[in-house]
Amino acid sequence: MGLRLKFNLVLLxxxxxxxxxxxxxxxxxxxxHARAQVLGEARLVLEAALAIRSYTVERVRPHLIGQLDRQFLPQTVPAFAATETLNELxxxxxxxxxxxxxxxxxxxRDRPADWEADLIHNFRNHATDTEVSGQRDTPVGPLLYIAHxxxxxxxACLQCHSTPDAAPPSMLRIYGSANGFGWNLNEVVxxxxxxxxxxxxxxxxxQAFRTFMxxxxxxxxxxxxxxxxLLSWLIIQPVSRMSAAADKISTGDFDQPEFAETGSDEVAVLASSFNRMRRSLEKAMQMIDG
Structure with a gap:
């Protein structure tokens, strides 16, 4: 196995x-990074929803709360406002x-799917959890979700969600008295x-991975x-020339020119040693012939 082949195998x-x-x-x-990017986008959407809820409670609801006895306005409900606004998105x-x-x-329309119901029960069972995230496979591809x-x-929330008797009649006319009641303070609903x-x-x-690889x-x-x-120019060719010269010198052919000894690397040191060996061998042969 040649030096070049060994070198290439090790390199490979x-x-x-x-x-x-x-x-x-x-x-x-x-x-x-892709997952972190998607989580960042999800948190941005969630923060937008929280901002809409806060705006509704602080800026919208106080102006419309007096009309609830005559007409129920879903726009005063923070959840409704956030959902409708983000549906526009x-x-x-x-x-x-x-x-x-x-x-x-x-x-x-707010009834949970099975996987959403599992999230709600997780929050109920783990009161210290404030955020859960995960990934789901869907027909349109994987979706990353984040939940609070x-x-x-x-x-104030219990005015509409404690019992039907306490709820505004205008709300009952729209949604009925069968759903949305029985909520308790500090309960995860x-x-x-x-x-x-x-x-x-x-x-x-x-795509970035393919380009990089x-x-x-x-x-x-x-x-x-x-x-x-470089291997061929600096090592293999000089060593091959020395090998060919050594073969000829071993048969008594001392007409081979000496190798250049320029430089201080190992090949130059080898060339210097080879030249000394050649001269010593030539003198020894001359002494024997004399």
């Missing part, structure tokens, strides 16, 4: 090991979903759930070619 093994490790690490980092971004899923909702508990923290598609960030991460392979090919040229 090192590259393949480095290529595999680099590919695993870079793909993990890119996927983690879905007209342009249909895969971005916001829902205030409630186990016993006044508005039946809906907890009854204000006694639902969850704010934001779902954001992961398909685009994951595809961007995959192709670039890495191209760099290796260039390094491989350059190293082989």
């Amino acid at each position: 093994v090192v590259f393949l090991a480095g290529f595999a490790v680099t590919g695993y690490v870079s793909r993990s980092l890119l996927d983690r 879905r007209k342009k971004y249909p895969n971005y979903a916001y829902k205030e899923a409630t186990l016993n909702p006044t508005n039946l 508990p809906i907890r009854i923290e204000s006694p 639902g969850a704010q759930v934001v779902s954001v598609p992961m398909s685009v960030p994951l595809e961007n991460a995959a 192709i670039s890495l392979a191209a760099v290796f090919v260039m390094v491989f070619v350059v190293l082989n040229l």
Whole structure:
């Protein structure tokens, strides 16, 4: 097995090991970054919903609360305002979903799906949890969701959700008296759930990964070619010439020119040693012939 083949095999093994490790690490980092990006978008949507709820409670509801006895206005309900506003966002971004899923909702559109009900029960069973996130597979691709508990923290909420007798008659005329009641103070009744598609960030991460790995392979090919040229020029060719000269000298042919001894690397030292050996051998042969 020649020196060039041994060198190339070692270089190839090192590259393949480095290529595999680099590919695993870079793909993990890119996927983690894509997930963090989606979580950031989901939190932004959730913060927007919280801002809408706060605005409704502080700026809208006080001006309309006096009309509840005559006419129930859903716009005064923070959950309704946040849901309707973010539904407008879905007209342009249909895969971005916001829902205030409630186990016993006044508005039946807020009834939770099975996986949303599991989130609500998780919040009920783990009172210290303030956020849960995860990933779901859907027909449109993977979706990342983030959820916060809906907890009854204000006694004002119980005006509409304690018993039908305490609720505004105008609300009962719209929603009836069968749903949305029996809530208690500090009870978790639902969850704010934001779902954001992961398909685009994951595809961007995959594209970046492919570009990086192709670039890495191209760099290796260039390094491989350059190293082989340097190996041939600096080591293999000088050693081959010395080997050929040694074969001829071993048969008594001392007409071979001496090798250049310029430089201080190992090949130059070898050339100097070879020249001394050649001169010593030539003198010894002359003494024997004399």
